[in-house]
Amino acid sequence: xxxxxxxxxxxxxxxxxxxxxxxxxxxxxxxxxxxxxxxxxxxxxxxxxxxxxxxxxxxxxxxxxxxxxxxxxxxxxxxxxxxxxxxxxxxxxxxxxxxxxxxxxxxxxxxxxxxxxxxxxxxxxxxxxxxxxxxxxxxxxxxxxxxxxxxxxxxxxxxxxxxxxxxxxxxxxxxxxxxxxxxxxxxxxxxxxxxxxxxxxxxxxxxxxxxxxxxxxxxxxxxxxxxxxxxxxxxxxxxxxxxxxxxxxxxxxxxxxx
Amino acid sequence: xxxxxxxxxxxxxxxxxxxxxxxxxxxxxxxxxxxxxxxxxxxxxxxxxxxxxxxxxxxxxxxxxxxxxxxxxxxxxxxxxxxxxxxxxxxxxxxxxxxxxxxxxxxxxxxxxxxxxxxxxxxxxxxxxxxxxxxxxxxxxxxxxxxxxxxxxxxxxxxxxxxxxxxxxxxxxxxxxxxxxxxxxxxxxxxxxxxxxxxxxxxxxxxxxxxxxxxxxxxxxxxxxxxxxxxxxxxxxxxxxxxxxxxxxxxxxxxxxx
DNA sequence: TAGTGGTCTAGACCACTTA
DNA sequence: AAGTGGTCTAGACCACTAA
Numbered sequence: 001x002x003x004x005x006x007x008x009x010x011x012x013x014x015x016x017x018x019x020x021x022x023x024x025x026x027x028x029x030x031x032x033x034x035x036x037x038x039x040x041x042x043x044x045x046x047x048x049x050x051x052x053x054x055x056x057x058x059x060x061x062x063x064x065x066x067x068x069x070x071x072x073x074x075x076x077x078x079x080x081x082x083x084x085x086x087x088x089x090x091x092x093x094x095x096x097x098x099x100x101x102x103x104x105x106x107x108x109x110x111x112x113x114x115x116x117x118x119x120x121x122x123x124x125x126x127x128x129x130x131x132x133x134x135x136x137x138x139x140x141x142x143x144x145x146x147x148x149x150x151x152x153x154x155x156x157x158x159x160x161x162x163x164x165x166x167x168x169x170x171x172x173x174x175x176x177x178x179x180x181x182x183x184x185x186x187x188x189x190x191x192x193x194x195x196x197x198x199x200x201x202x203x204x205x206x207x208x209x210x211x212x213x214x215x216x217x218x219x220x221x222x223x224x225x226x227x228x229x230x231x232x233x234x235x236x237x238x239x240x241x242x243x244x245x246x247x248x249x250x251x252x253x254x255x256x257x258x
Numbered sequence: 259x260x261x262x263x264x265x266x267x268x269x270x271x272x273x274x275x276x277x278x279x280x281x282x283x284x285x286x287x288x289x290x291x292x293x294x295x296x297x298x299x300x301x302x303x304x305x306x307x308x309x310x311x312x313x314x315x316x317x318x319x320x321x322x323x324x325x326x327x328x329x330x331x332x333x334x335x336x337x338x339x340x341x342x343x344x345x346x347x348x349x350x351x352x353x354x355x356x357x358x359x360x361x362x363x364x365x366x367x368x369x370x371x372x373x374x375x376x377x378x379x380x381x382x383x384x385x386x387x388x389x390x391x392x393x394x395x396x397x398x399x400x401x402x403x404x405x406x407x408x409x410x411x412x413x414x415x416x417x418x419x420x421x422x423x424x425x426x427x428x429x430x431x432x433x434x435x436x437x438x439x440x441x442x443x444x445x446x447x448x449x450x451x452x453x454x455x456x457x458x459x460x461x462x463x464x465x466x467x468x469x470x471x472x473x474x475x476x477x478x479x480x481x482x483x484x485x486x487x488x489x490x491x492x493x494x495x496x497x498x499x500x501x502x503x504x505x506x507x508x509x510x511x512x513x514x515x516x
Numbered sequence: 517t518a519g520t521g522g523t524c525t526a527g528a529c530c531a532c533t534t535a
Numbered sequence: 536a537a538g539t540g541g542t543c544t545a546g547a548c549c550a551c552t553a554a
Contacts, residue, residue, distance in 0.1 A: 013523060039539060050525045052310075055540085063321065063476045065463045072532030072539050088513040194515035201511070203461035203481045203504040205323075221479035221504070223461045229515070246461040246479070253459070253511045255346040257452035257487070271542060297520060308544045313521085330520050330551030 001038060002030070003046050014049055018057035026066055026077055037067060037075040065247070068217035078217055081154045081248040082112050088253045091184065091197060091229075101182030103149050103157075118148040118158075119176055123165065130162045133228050133239045141165040143174050145183070148213060151248065155214050159242040167192060167237055184229065187238060192231035199253075200226045203246060214245045221246045259296060260288070261304050272307055276315035284324055284335055295325060295333040323475035323505070336475065339412045339506040340370045346511045349442065349455060349487075359440030361407050361415075376406040376416075377434055381423065388420045391486050391497045399423040401432050403441070406471060409506065413472050417500040425450060425495055442487065445496060450489035457511075458484045461504060472503045479504045 004024075006017040025031040038046065043054035058075055061067045069075045086106060095105040107114035126134065126142045136142065146160040161183060163173055172178050173186045188194060206214065206222045214222070223246050229238040262282075264275040283289040296304065301312035316333055319325045327333045344364060353363040365372035384392065384400045394400065400420045407415040419441060421431055430436050431444045446452060464472065464480045472480070481504050487496040 015523075041538080051527090053524060056523080058540095063463065064465070069540065070533085071541070072534080074533095074539060088511065089516065092516045094516075196512060196514045199511045199513075201459055201481075201509040202507070203479050205477055205479060219463055219477060221461050221463060223459075223481075249460070251459040253346065253457045253513065254454060255457075255511065255513070256454045258347065258350045258352075273542075299519080309546090311543060314542080316521095327521065328552085329522065330553080332520060332552095 001025075003038065003043075006047050006049075014047065015053045015056035016060070018043060018047055018049070018054065019060040022057065022061060023064075023066065026061075031077050033077050033079045035077050037077070039074060063219055065217070065219040065221075078220075081156055081245060082110065082151055083250060084110050084112070084151060084156070084248055085250045085252055088199075088251075091194075093194075096181040096185045096188070098181075101178075102184075107151065112151045113153075115150045115153070116147050117150065118146070120144075120146045121174060121176055123169075123174070126162060130239055130241075133226070134162060134164055134236045136164055141169075143168040145173075154248075155245075156248045157242055157244045158210070158213050159240055162239045162241075163187070163237065183238065187229070187231075192233075192235070192237045194237070195230050195232045195234075197230070198228050201251065206243070210243055214243070216245060223249060223251070225251070259283075261296065261301075264305050264307075272305065273311045273314035274318065276301060276305055276307070276312065277318040280315065280319060281322075281324065284319075289335050291335050291337045293335050295335070297332060317476075320475045321477040323478040326473060326475060337412055339409055339414055339503065340368060341508060342368050342370070342409065342414070342506055343508045343510055346457075349452075351452075354439040354443045354446070356439075359436075360442075365409065370409045371411075373408045373411070374405050375408065376404070378402075378404045379432060379434055381427075381432070384420060388497055388499075391484070392420060392422055392494045394422055399427075401426040403431075413503075414506045415500055415502045416468070416471050417498055420497045420499075421445070421495065441496065445487070445489075450491075450493070450495045452495070453488050453490045453492075455488070456486050459509060464501070468501055472501070474503060481507060481509070483509070 004021045006014045010017065022037060031037065040051055040054045044051055062069060066078060067075050068078055090102045090106045095102065104114050122144045123141050124144050125138060126136065130142065131138055134142065142165055143163045144160060148155055149157040149159065167187060167190055168174050171186055171190060173183060178186050184194060202224045203221055206216055210222055223244045225242045225244065227240045228236050231237050262279045264272045268275065280295060289295065298309055298312045301315065302309055316325065320327060324336055325333050326336050348360045348364045353360065362372050380402045381399050382402050383396060384394065388400065389396055392400065400422055402418060402420055404418040406413055407417065425445060425448055426432050429444055429448060431441060436444055442452060459481060461479055461481045464474055468480055481502045483500045483502065485498045486494050489495050
């Protein structure tokens with residue numbers, strides 16, 4: 001571990017100089033993911049500063065999401081998950097025709113090993129947001145499918161799909177295993193040929209529950225993508241609400257200038 | 259201002275209790291947007307704590323993005339910015355034909371008062387990322403236009419555009435004021451009719467510089483949207499790298515099922 | 517000039533983890 | 536028991552803002 005020194009004559013405060021120093025070690029990979037940073041005591045000793053100064057440097061790195069602290073253990077460089085590029089053609093029919101659900105088809109391209117767990121299928125009344133998107137009345141039952149996606153064993157995304165009961169009831173959509181091609185293949189089997197999707201993208205800090213589900217450290221934001229699928233009659237046939245660990249994704253969209 | 263009291267026998271640390279107290283005042287609207295919080299000195303006095311304890315309470319609220327501090331003035335409840343929905347048709351030609359740049363055209367729809375500042379126009383060699391996107395050699399000069407967008411006076415987005423020198427030099431693209439319809443109108447004037455755009459969306463915590471420019475609290479994430487514009491020959495004619503305060507935006511995309 | 521937040525020092529006690 | 540981070544105290548000097 002080669003720590004630098006601080007310049008007491010500089011305008012930049014010592015705590016920021018220490019943060020810069022440590023950030024440099026991380027960004028140049030001299031400190032790699034999962035590795036432990038020098039303890040507060042070592043930083044005090046090496047740089048000749050008070051404890052609060054060392055802590056402030058670490059606080060800055062935490063707020064940037066570069067490191068995570070574990071009480072009683074130490075401060076560690078955040079383990080990064082493989083970045084996944086999601087192109088807007090990932091729901092193209094050619095993938096479904098190959099019997100692949102979108103997440104799995106997309107994962108193969110990136111070379112990561114995908115998996116799914118925590119699958120739950122229930123039927124329930126929709127909340128207001130889903131009602132509006134699906135344009136169904138509040139007393140109409142919808143099928144709720146939730147699951148968690150992992151990439152190389154690391155949780156990266158949770159997803160909850162809502163499908164109107166009249167489309168999904170009595171089909172494989174209401175079962176755990178939807179069969180080849182996933183939900184969208186089954187919706188098309190039911191006579192609702194898909195025409196287009198809309199996606200709404202927002203980003204924010206995770207709730208505590210989301211932090212648990214995606215095993216996020218403090219200061220790791222999430223992206224929320226809410227997709228609505230429409231059939232050729234213009235009817236909304238599915239709403240899919242996904243929460244993605246932001247550092248793990250790049251979303252790609254292509255649209256005409258018109 | 260009715261501040262509560264802290265319970266020294268509680269497990270919850272005093273700093274968190276103070277934060278809870280202040281948070282309650284904000285969420286119940288007894289402290290409204292833009293209003294000043296009690297100073298550190300007043301908090302010390304009222305709760306009977308040391309300065310660092312009061313500061314830590316304020317730090318927590320800052321990290322939640324609820325308040326912003328202004329050196330020498332005070333700590334204030336964060337002014338919330340109106341949420342802006344950005345549809346992917348916001349670059350449609352019909353808006354340019356009306357003489358409106360995208361940001362301004364879109365702002366009008368949402369009822370907010372838009373403005374632009376910090377406009378800088380320079381010429382420079384592109385960095386690697388821009389080179390690859392524009393597919394220009396590293397020794398080719400590009401025009402670099404940076405600016406900051408505000409909504410009702412609150413900074414919400416910074417943008418840097420890169421235009422190949424052979425397209426922009428000697429045109430209004432290289433001047434501060436690009437004229438009606440903005441950059442895209444001038445690019446089309448130069449014979450490069452726009453055909454489509456791609457956008458790459460990522461989200462992360464802001465750098466220190468970005469925090470300053472967008473006046474973000476310490477734990478407010480940003481969305482980065484990098485758009486590339488292509489003309490009918492398939493040539494990349496502009497790359498626009500934008501940093502948006504995440505809480506202020508909803509991005510909307512529409513794409514076919516194909 | 518007074519009041520504000522920004523940074524720093526030098527201690528202290530506590531809670532958690534690991535051995 | 537030793538080492539780690541979490542929290543707190545009681546001061547200090549500085550930089551910025553507004554009257």
